[in-house]
Amino acid sequence: MQKDNLGKVALVVALVAVAIAALMVFGSSMGLWEPIVGFMASRNYHNLLGYVVVVIALVALVTGFSAKSSAKQDSGTKGKGVVKSTVALLLGLGILAPSIMALVIEPVKYPPIHDITTNTQTPPQFVFLTDSRMGARNTLVYGGADIAAQQLQAFPNIQPIMADLTVEAAYQKALSVAKTMGWTIVAQDPKALRFESTATTPFFNFADDVVVVVSTFEQGSRIDLRSVSRIGKGDAGVNAKRIQEFSQRFTE
Known part of the structure; x- marks a missing residue:
């Protein structure tokens, strides 16, 4: 796979991950499954999606920057690959935002009552x-x-x-x-x-x-x-x- 394509792959993976994360949250509202199904799926896989996107985006981003030393690759193509990788990284961090916030700000603890x-x-x-x-x-x-x-x-x-x-x-x-x-x-x-x-x-x-x-x-x-x-x-x-x-x- 050409290095300039990694950014495109990272962005596609990020968009798919965002769509899956959103589907887990709102799928019940669309009548696809019971609320508990989406909740448990999100609880088990939401962060995993974010980690996968971040890793792929970082690999694509590092590869994109390292490719600048190659005279064979068009600078415009290289720039687009880096931009796509950056957007993918931001999307991955967005998926992980709730977990990141929980590390920065201590979550409110509620009693086990409903x-x-x-x-x-x-x-x-x-x-x-x-x-x-x-x-x-x-x-x-x-x-x-x-x-x-x-x-x-x-x-x-x-x-x-x-x-x-x-x-x-x-x-x-x-x-x-x-x-x-x-x-x-x-x-x-x-x-x-x-x-x-x-x-x-x-x-x-x-x-x-x-x-x-x-x-x-x-x-x-x-x-x-x-x-x-x-x-x-x-x-x-x-x-x-x-x-x-x-x-x-x-x-x-």
Whole structure:
């Protein structure tokens, strides 16, 4: 193989690797497989793809620079090969970026829980959604005091939403916020001031179930939420962040 072709090969390999990495993350959203399949594939092979690209790109880059000593090779061709190798190297480093960042910045450690609620004493209960919901491996039965203690220690700011609204107005606003956040409303009961919905994560398309309950509080209303992952022992803070975002949007 001519040395000027190595850069082209490195770039092609890099583009294919990027496509595979993206497919592992978004394949479930495209209906190709279950979320856990893409997640496990990414966990096992994402970094490997990055290492392969970086190694090939470095070999092509070094070879391209060493080829400058050859008078037989056109300088324009050599330059293009080096550029392609450089782009391939950057793509490889991009694939490895999450791992590199984890070395530079210590990752946040979340407790191994996947059931977060604004009311740990009397968590909102699911009525329409059950343990038989599609793809679920986790129960909707609340884990009790141990789960509550871990949540309160990790996410002390998860609190009920208090609003100066009638319960009817608070219910409609909560429903509107949920729809704005892209949740799929699977059941709603305006009389009971509650609704259940399903939210999906932007990466890997994991499904989490959310129940929202509105109740009277003094002269206004109180809104409680509970967000539960269908699979996985821990949720990397996703359910807590969802409730926090909901609370922020509701109070805006």
